Amino acid sequence: MPRIPDERPLSPQPGIIDELRRRLPTASVLSTPAELAPYECDGLTAFRQRPMVVVLPETVEQVQTVLRLCHAARVPVVARGAGTGLSGGALPLEDGVLLSLARFNRILHIDPDNGTARVQPGVRNLAITEAAAAHGLYYAPDPSSQIACSIGGNVAENSGGVHCLKYGLTVHNILRLTLIGIDGELFEVGAEALDSPGLDLLALMTGSEGMLAVIVEITVKLLPRPERAQGLLAAFDSVERAGAAVARLIASGITPAGLEMMDNPAIRAAEAFVHAGYPEDAAAVLICELDGFNAEVSFEVMRVRELLLDAGATEVRTARDDAERLNFWKGRKAAFPAVGRLSPDYYCMDGTIPRRELATVLKRIEALSEHYGLRVANVFHAGDGNLHPLILYDANVPGELDKAEDFGGDILELCVQVGGTVTGEHGVGVEKLNQMCVQFDSDELTQMHAVKAAFDPHGLLNPGKAVPTLHRCAEFGAMHVHHGELKFPELPRF
Amino acid sequence: MPRIPDERPLSPQPGIIDELRRRLPTASVLSTPAELAPYECDGLTAFRQRPMVVVLPETVEQVQTVLRLCHAARVPVVARGAGTGLSGGALPLEDGVLLSLARFNRILHIDPDNGTARVQPGVRNLAITEAAAAHGLYYAPDPSSQIACSIGGNVAENSGGVHCLKYGLTVHNILRLTLIGIDGELFEVGAEALDSPGLDLLALMTGSEGMLAVIVEITVKLLPRPERAQGLLAAFDSVERAGAAVARLIASGITPAGLEMMDNPAIRAAEAFVHAGYPEDAAAVLICELDGFNAEVSFEVMRVRELLLDAGATEVRTARDDAERLNFWKGRKAAFPAVGRLSPDYYCMDGTIPRRELATVLKRIEALSEHYGLRVANVFHAGDGNLHPLILYDANVPGELDKAEDFGGDILELCVQVGGTVTGEHGVGVEKLNQMCVQFDSDELTQMHAVKAAFDPHGLLNPGKAVPTLHRCAEFGAMHVHHGELKFPELPRF
Known part of the structure; x- marks a missing residue:
């Protein structure tokens, strides 16, 4: 290397x-x-x-x-x-x-026949869907911040959202990028086709967090708006049962448009905030959305309802109409600010785990919560195993921020330990640099640096983000030893 | 750069x-x-x-x-x-x-709970599905050669197949790779999660045609076997109408598991060879497969049937049973050897175009066929715009191979000209090096070489494939001028 x-x-x-x-x-x-x-x-x-x-x-x-x-x-x-x-x-x-890139805010062209739009990077995610609505089309990835976040940032972070279980991440919904390299040269990657010949620089650019080039234009895929979306809400008396229900649902061959889980602290916080009618004594709720043609959705709702009851749900509600479906989502979408009302500060994590490990990981997070003396509420994209534990702390209490960061770091390392990754959809940024040292070995990180150098030999594009230096990893390793033990000295690689 | x-x-x-x-x-x-x-x-x-x-x-x-x-x-x-x-x-x-890698032929582990399999690169594509069948699972990408081709080769070429319209290419169906770099170092890319942090080296490796590293282990996704698959066959009296029907079907929001088109020469060749009962006087046939739950497939069959008739199909047959469905496919799958019986040799192309350009491109191919005096039969994955024109020639007639290659080159350049790409699923290899010069400019090719050099600084891994040298492109450009004109001097970039 x-x-x-x-x-x-x-x-x-x-x-x-x-x-x-x-x-x-x-x-x-x-x-x-x-x-x-x-x-x-x-x-x-x-x-x-x-x-x-x-x-x-x-x-x-x-x-x-x-x-x-x-x-x-x-x-x-x-x-x-x-x-x-x-x-x-x-x-x-x-x-x-x-x-x-805030001033690159124009939608350049919508091609309804091919289901594509050419947009500038500063265009807001939701603005694309709004512009495509006249043609019965929409842009699928929907991060929680979709009212405000820009499509360029979505590409840089490979953003997801509640619908990425069925419709994929940003990388699965873009076709072409126009970029400017650090030397000022304009170049294009991707094509309006399933695949582009040569090296897949489109996927390489997506999620590269501004380290390789600056995006100045994006061609996105637009999808036909589904005829119907139907919501279900299921309550469980244990998180394990809810996790097992998720696994069964996915194994059944049905791919919900969204499949979200909230644990009891998250349910209580959301309910107190928006009064969505959630069952406050449930250990966990699943919110499931099915979309497609009316006839197909009707069939799937019946099938999912049976399956959830069979998997031990204490209650399954089927939204009577779109207003009730949106009400199911209201609590989930308000979960972050709702948790914010419980505590002066919170720290949102973003790890991913294989679905089968859901119950194990939640138990370990509970133990860590006791260890650090910090409360935690769990909200997650259950269908794809993407966790968003919210760690509650008070930045004005000396030491709590540090504790919250250590707690968060432990959660991410736990994700890696069970075969997952340190980020699902928020990117590494500066936040998860240390955990990258846990996920990748020095050869793998060196290879990423070499790829960066192939685009940016002097390391001028967003240096210090996304991929840690080996020096930093060495220091981080030393810090762990300083705590008395190397926490994950030999992670099983397979 | x-x-x-x-x-x-x-x-x-x-x-x-x-x-x-x-x-x-x-x-x-x-x-x-x-x-x-x-x-x-x-x-x-x-x-x-x-x-x-x-x-x-x-x-x-x-x-x-x-x-x-x-x-x-x-x-x-x-x-x-x-x-x-x-x-x-x-x-x-x-x-x-x-x-x-022929001796790396073991399936190492199947994890039915998570829907994954760890396999060695020499395992045959179909062997994965056979091994997963006991769990009701299968591996989705199905190149025509799936009985014989290996999964490592599929990853190297990012192979597709008739089902990639719905289920994606190889890159959408793998999770993790273990690789060995040219210096002998072992490293891993990807994760058992929707996304992997840092640079997306998994996608970069997929389709890199052996230029970056050697694959020694692959983790693939397994999907639940659909409850039912249903075939339809529609005949059209013009290729334009068949193309328009494809566009309408995709725009309707239904994603068939497969959507294939054959033109009249391909229909006649296939019918003469396997007697599938194809309508021999049709200008084009579409073969459409719908899969999923029984209730959903029933609905979609009805909807697609109506849509095809409304789009001008002269006949739509719905397979009465699985035997008839397989019979619809028999002709399509036999198309290549069937065409092989018409002519001592044929040359199979693999361009991709935006779907809206289908009729235009077929007309231009017909004109080129007359120009070169070589017959052509068209078979393609219509749903994703991936063409496989088969150029008929006789290698024993002096000059015919050269003519076939020029004809093929013109087809690929035509694909680029209408906004498509020079390969859909077969890779660039040595075959399409010249056409890469048409698709990419020198900055873009240089960037690909720089990425290769980040893995393989001495250019030892499969040199001379997939990405042409600038020298070669200059020579190819010169050759075009020698023919009297620069054929596509200013390709519109947007």
């Missing part, structure tokens, strides 16, 4: 701000403290850093100009969409340029 | 065969002309080259040994599965080692 240096060699030239001002419109360069403040963090607000300068280019040529200047001056660049990311992928660098 | 040298610097050491003999079991090293002969081509038999030596390792350690020796001696290595590939991806090099 090629060797990659651990340190980013930097000698930023202070003249870059003046140069940017000379080359871009006045309103496109921000550098006063008041102007910079809104950019100091993304959705992971625990990490904050004011950038050296913010640029808001309006054209492809201006993005090329910015990148060429940064390349020549060896100044790092962090691209930013709507800033809703939850792993700190858009956290600025003190000595870097923050490149906002 | 980094610059990549155009030429592969080689100084092979003649001692490598002796060294391989010392380090591997006797029966694992083949070097006499008789032993080498079976390896001189894959399924693209027009290209033949005897390798310097063939190795058939039996263990991961032996593969590591082979790669370390080749790396140290700077000897190129071509990996080979079952040798059924249609683009020459496993064509040996005169001065290279041919590394056969």
